[in-house]
Amino acid sequence: MKLRANGIDIEIEDSHAGDLTGRPVVLLIMGLGMQLVAWPPALVQSLVDAGYRVVRLDNRDIGLSQKFDHLGTPNLVWASIRYRLGLGVKAPYALHDMASDALAVLDALGVAKAHVLGVSMGGMIAQRVALAAPQRVLSLTSIMSSSGARGLPQAKPQVMRVLLSRPAGKDLSSVTDHYVKLFKAIGSPGFPVDDAELRERITAAAQRNFNPAGVLRQMVAIVADSRRASELSGLCLPTLVIHGKADPLVPFACGEDTARRIPGATLVGIEGMGHDLPAGVVQRILEPLVPHLKASQATQANA
Template sequence: MKIRANNIDIEIEDTHPGDASGRPVVLLIMGLGMQLVAWPPALVQALMDAGYRVVRLDNRDIGLSQKFDHLGQPNLVWASLKYKLGLPVKSLYSLHDMAADALAVLDVLQIDKAHVVGVSMGGMIAQRVALAAPARVLSLTSIMSSSGARGLPQAEPHVMRVLLSRPAGKDLSSIMDHYVKLFKAIGSPGFPVDDAELRLRILAASERSFHPAGVTRQMMAIVADGRRAAELAALRLPALVVHGKADPLVPFACGEDTARRIPGARLIGIEGMGHDLPAGVVERVLQPLIPHLNAAGTAR
């Protein structure tokens, strides 16, 4: 359903709308260009079975949430050059804004506190949520993400080439071929997904919404968020960092760095996991995640 939060329209899914039972809430925040439907149903169901109310959202500029085409398109080449030179990068909106969106969703749903779980860019937004409103965060879980610190290992060159490339055409077949190539490039070598399953997922997501312009603006917001790493030391909350040891897009060292920067954070490395959430990875993520949520809820 669509709600008005932070003065924009945001699409959400809430497993227990209006729940008054006191069921603890898990807020799930997806990554760059990914919609709320990208959360594996098995993960959402496992959280529900464990007694949690699960809230998902389409981040601004993607999915069924409000688009920001009126802001124009950033120059990623120029921004990348400035970043490499250590110069400040300006974005059309920020990860702070996207964190404010997430907190506003909780406000509209009258949720005082929640466990915040994010993957990739969603992990960065989750970190920003925790920094902006630590009293409202029961626990933080950052999956396949990064602190954004300078000097961390970058994505493998062939992965960046695919990520920054465009479909050969505007027809659905070209779009699907492009995203199959991308998801296979960043996927988990220990948990491969066959092309037919990938195509079904891509088709479902594309039919729901296809808005590549929003991905570029979200990417700029990531590049511009240069101070988060130094701020993470201020966090005092239960934190779990989960990262694939075979991640070709956001290398494992980025997860190690995030865990080092958050006091008391626990790091879980998963062998064979890349930058996706196939069934085998979901099982391994849930093994530490649900105990983490349970323990954090009791402690807080």
């Protein structure tokens, strides 16, 4: 379903569109270059079964949401050099804008408050949502993400090489091969995914949309968001930080740092979890997630 939100077209999926029964809403925000279809059906269904209305969106510049090709393709190498030198990075748009998109989706749906959950870059956007409008956030969940603070451990070099490489061609097979290689590099060593299943899922996503220029614009938005870490101490809301202890892209120390910066945040580390959401990881995420959501609601009700 397409919505007009924050002045742009945003594709969403709403588990209970038009629902007037008052189910609390969980807003799911995906990571870099990932579409709403990347949310595992088992996670979405489990949240629905627990009594929640689940809203997913394609972030701007990806999936079926509006593209920003008119802003050009940024030079990621130059942006990275400026970041390492401590210089400002100019992005085509900011994580602030992407957080505004998420809030505008809630506005368009008539949702006053929601539990906000994001993975990877989506966790950064979720943090930005909480900072921008804490009165709209029932709870915050940041998964396999980071505060963006300088000095945190970086991805393993071999992972960065794959992340920054390009498919051998523009055909579907080449694109699929590239992303299979990437997901194998960042995947959970304790929860391996069947090759055929992984290829099928990636092929379906690439057929839905493939926009590498949008991914680059999102990457620069991440690099440019340099002040978020220092702002997180101002948050005062129920926060759960979940992170894989075997994450080769965003090391576990990044999750520890995020939890340390947000007052009262709970940190859950998952052994064997990398930077993906295979079935075994989903089950381990749900174990602390559902109680976190319910406890947050109880706190709000008694406030």
